[in-house]
Amino acid sequence: MQLVESGGGLVQAGGSLRLSCAASGRTFRTHAFGWFRQAPGKEREFVAAINWSGDNTNYADSVKGRFTISRDNAENTVYLQMNSLKPEDTAVYYCAAVFGYGMGHEVREYEFWGQGTLVTVSS
Numbered sequence: 001m002q003l004v005e006s007g008g009g010l011v012q013a014g015g016s017l018r019l020s021c022a023a024s025g026r027t028f029r030t031h032a033f034g035w036f037r038q039a040p041g042k043e044r045e046f047v048a049a050i051n052w053s054g055d056n057t058n059y060a061d062s063v064k065g066r067f068t069i070s071r072d073n074a075e076n077t078v079y080l081q082m083n084s085l086k087p088e089d090t091a092v093y094y095c096a097a098v099f100g101y102g103m104g105h106e107v108r109e110y111e112f113w114g115q116g117t118l119v120t121v122s123s
């Protein structure tokens with residue numbers, strides 16, 4: 001499966017961005033998806049996950065209530081709506097996929113990865 005992220009950019013604190021992850025190459029609806037992020041000098045960390053049908057999601061505590069993950073199985077795309085952005089949200093954001101139910105929080109639990117999109121939040 002190929003994953004291509006888009007939607008990153010520079011935004012002021014308190015602003016919003018919507019990231020997209022376009023998937024191809026495998027049956028989209030049989031895969032669960034996650035968003036991870038990696039800030040300079042830090043390890044890649046879990047942000048959000050969504051199961052194959054889109055009726056179950058979970059989030060890192062640091063983004064709960066501000067970020068929303070969703071998927072459009074007709075468009076083969078996963079989204080991450082990010083509101084009330086903070087400078088500490090600055091990172092490269094990665095989309096990841098795994099066959100099956102998914103919902104994992106660990107990098108090793110995902111089979112496919114995109115190249116990432118940079119989000120910079122200025123104070």
